Structures are given as structure tokens and as C-alpha cells.
Amino acid sequence: MKITSFLIAGVFALFSFSQLNGEPVSSIESETNKATLKGGEKTTFKVYGNCGMCENRIEKTAKSMDGVTSAKWDKESEMLTITYDPDKVELMSVHKALAEVGHDTKKVKADDKTYSGLPGCCKYRD
Numbered sequence: 001m002k003i004t005s006f007l008i009a010g011v012f013a014l015f016s017f018s019q020l021n022g023e024p025v026s027s028i029e030s031e032t033n034k035a036t037l038k039g040g041e042k043t044t045f046k047v048y049g050n051c052g053m054c055e056n057r058i059e060k061t062a063k064s065m066d067g068v069t070s071a072k073w074d075k076e077s078e079m080l081t082i083t084y085d086p087d088k089v090e091l092m093s094v095h096k097a098l099a100e101v102g103h104d105t106k107k108v109k110a111d112d113k114t115y116s117g118l119p120g121c122c123k124y125r126d
């Protein structure tokens with residue numbers, strides 16, 4: 001008898017909790033998940049380049065990757081800042097993709113053939 005009334009009280013408490021919040025508990029949880037996904041991880045690393053064309057190429061390459069939600073490369077510091085979902089994309093794949101279009105990072109170097117194919121203004125190696 002005691003257990004039954006405890007259960008009823010518990011169910012009632014849960015019910016009034018969700019009523020208090022104005023929406024079911026489950027929808028609050030899904031909102032939280034969305035926020036986590038939207039934020040993702042943010043990281044900044046060096047990507048060698050020179051000019052505005054490099055900026056476009058680097059940002060376009062990074063953004064085209066599934067799991068990368070934003071990419072901003074700074075011409076002066078040659079630093080790329082990306083927001084990404086680590087469950088969808090590994091950071092190393094981003095380094096590789098950038099090297100494939102001719103841009104060295106500290107982890108992956110572009111091969112000479114790819115590098116030599118870059119427009120003259122984009123040649124960043126000394």
C-alpha cells in the first residue's frame with residue numbers, strides 16, 4: 001500500500017514537473033542535443049598561404065567537408081579557425097584535404113606537383 005501511494009506521488013510529481021516547464025521533458029532534452037551539435041568543437045591551426053585566393057580555397061575546402069560547420073582563414077596570421085563535429089570528421093582529414101588543394105599545414109604537406117600547380121600569387125614557400 002505504501003509503495004503504491006509512493007508510485008502515485010512519483011508519477012504526479014513528474015507530471016506537475018513537466019506542466020511547470022510548459023513542455024514535455026523529452027522535448028527539453030532534444031533542444032539540449034541540438035545546442036551541443038550546433039556548437040561543436042572549435043579549433044585554430046596554421047595553414048600556409050598568401051592571398052585572397054588562398055583564403056577562398058582554404059575556407060571552401062574546409063567548409064565542403066561533412067561535419068565542418070564554419071571556417072575562417074586569416075591572411076595575416078595564416079591561421080584557420082574551424083568549428084566541427086568530432087563525431088563526423090577527424091581533424092586529420094581536414095589537414096589532408098587542405099594539403100590536397102596545395103596548402104601545407106604543420107601536420108600534412110602538399111606534394112610538390114600539387115603545390116607547383118597553384119597560381120603564382122599563392123606560392124607561399126620560400
Ligand SMILES: [Cu+2]
Pocket residue numbers: 049050051052053054055121122123
Ligand atoms: Cu593565394
